[in-house]
Amino acid sequence: MCGIVGYVGSQSALEVVMAGLKRLEYRGYDSAGVAVLADGGLAAAKRAGKLVNLEKELVDRPLPTGSTGIGHTRWATHGGPTDANAHPHLDNAGRVAVVHNGIIENFALLRAELAERGHELSSDTDTEVVAHLLAEEFSGCADLAEAMRLVCRRLEGAFTLVAVDSDEPDVVVGARRNSPLVVGVGEGEAFLASDVAAFIAHTRSAIELGQDQVVELRRDGVTVTGFDGQPAEVRPYNVDWDAEAAEKGGYDYFMLKEIAEQPKAVADTLLGRIDAAGNLTLDEVRISAAELREMDKVVIVACGTAFHSGLIAKYAIEHWTRIPCEVELASEFRYRDPILDAQTLVIAISQSGETMDTLMALRHAREQGAKVLAICNTNGSTIPRESDAVLYTHAGPEVAVASTKAFLTQLVACYLVALYLGQVRGTKWGDEIRAVIRDLSRIGGAVERVLETMEPVRALARSLAGKDTVLFLGRHVGYPVALEGALKLKELAYMHAEGFAAGELKHGPIALIEEDLPVVVVVPSPRGRSLLHDKIVSNIQEIRARGARTIVIAEEGDEAVEAYADHLIRIPVTPTLLQPLVATVPLQVFACELATARGNEVDQPRNLAKSVTVE
Ligand code: M6R
DSSP: OOEEEEEESSSOHHHHHHHHHHHHGGGOOSEEEEEEEETTEEEEEEEESSHHHHHHHHHHSOOOOOSEEEEEEEOOSSSOSOTTTSSOEEOTTSOEEEEEEEEETTHHHHHHHHHHTTOOOOSSOSSHHHHHHHHHHHTTSSOHHHHHHHHHTTOOEEEEEEEEETTSTTOEEEEEESSOOEEEEOSSOEEEESSGGGTTTTOOEEEEOOTTEEEEEETTEEEEEETTSOBOOOEEEEOSSOGGGGSOTTOSSHHHHHHHTHHHHHHHHHTTSBOTTSOBOOTTOOSOHHHHHHOOEEEEEEOHHHHHHHHHHHHHHHHHHOOOEEEEEHHHHGGGOOOOOTTEEEEEEESSSOOHHHHHHHHHHHHTTOEEEEEESSTTOHHHHTSSEEEEOOOOOOOSSSOSHHHHHHHHHHHHHHHHHHHHHTSSOHHHHHHHHHHHHHHHHHHHHHHHTOHHHHHHHHHTTTOSEEEEEEOTTHHHHHHHHHHHHHHHHOOEEEEEEGGGGGGTGGGGOOTTOEEEEEOOOSSSOHHHHHHHHHHHHHHHHTTOEEEEEEETTOGGGGGGOSEEEEEOOOOGGGTHHHHHHHHHHHHHHHHHHTTOOSSSOTTOOSSOOOO
């Protein structure tokens, strides 16, 4: 939530910062602002609404050119999305400018103290206090970095801060506690950002900032210390994707591009994890085989779409390993005093690696002695850094707020973990594991085939643009797929959408069925678990008898559903447990097209942000 950029170098800071903000707008788009140091002073501009409003403001009232600057795109927490609440926030002398991501929990107290000392604060934000505190501290200490350390020691909560001061025109200072901040190191220039996407066009050389660290950026180098002033050990790394990966690449929306990238993302996530003989090699899982054999419970924590991938993982883990597996919303986890110990393997799933609810859940789990394995898409992010081990998904950058390719790759990673557990615990034979891996290796091609047949799904979506409600039903692994279909529709089309386990229908939700209500049904394979299949075919008949318009997603060759489907969406034949990898794709396309038909912003749905760094 909130995107931050800082720059010092020889280019126009305004241009670099604005380009960076464009790449970070997915993190928040309630308002945007910039500040540059130029002509011995500080100049700032900010506007409520999307970045385009700020761009217009800068055309009407250009800022002077300078080569040090900061910028911010906001997801509002304290104070509405107004010009006054937009960042940067300045001190009363207009010398210091600050941008912030997170929540300063003790801001009310600090604000009252500042007011007593004669400061005039003009916004409703928690951030503004920092500009005033920095100005006070800087007047009595050596440099802005030291002032930042002193201020940070007084703050409570989660915060990434980036600041400039006109008295140090070639310096940008950043601080990090709980919210993300990455350093980019170029030739004679340096960058700070919430995400490497902001500076990937300039450098792929990055430094991870640790918890409670302050960084000082100058053209000729970067200095990192703890909040206590002690030099900190830094972890440089090279970003393994380039600027092109963060572009739309000819698609109208990032979401469309990311849906199309799924076959490759799935293949990339398998890459290097299967040896020449078709065996599973998960070297990254640094929790020893002996420890994994001791585990008596798996607990998965995640939010949103990642939570749905966890729900599906439960079926695979329990079926393949016979270890009990619980799946819990990360935001609920630590508040119910869960039973955890050294025999619990906690799996934290997160695309961004920065979701605060998931981070807090994993911290709680580790405090109770559990081992945590992260499944994550973002190299160097906080969740993998604080876990005992990590299995990276290789989806590449996911920019659209609605998660698509990250979901499919999370599923692949979960299947790999489940198989690996089966391998080390001896609950799965080598040839069984190899057979599943062979099936997984074919999934990319199956997703490709689904994508080639999506035109009728798009046409159907357009025809439903005037509807208010869509329901989704599924059984077994199809149930979390139904939940995911409903989530996609809510966040993109702003429609009332709910997912149900089809067997639950008769316990209440069937009362919702009325004439022409669209109901999407995810049908399990008729092979193997045919009982499950037969039951859902009965459910389809029950809702159709009550007037529902049935939209049926079923395997190629499943003839039993044909008589009851008003619209039939075919998916390739896959093993039951792997079906979510293909069944979810039409639901993504459906939601994306409905959002477009309803005139909604596909990549930046209202009220949302990609990376949820507040609890
Ligand atoms: O970055 P994470 O995977 O931890 O994010 C979790 C959720 O916020 C995320 O999946 C969210 O539900 C998506 N916008 C759904 O499309």
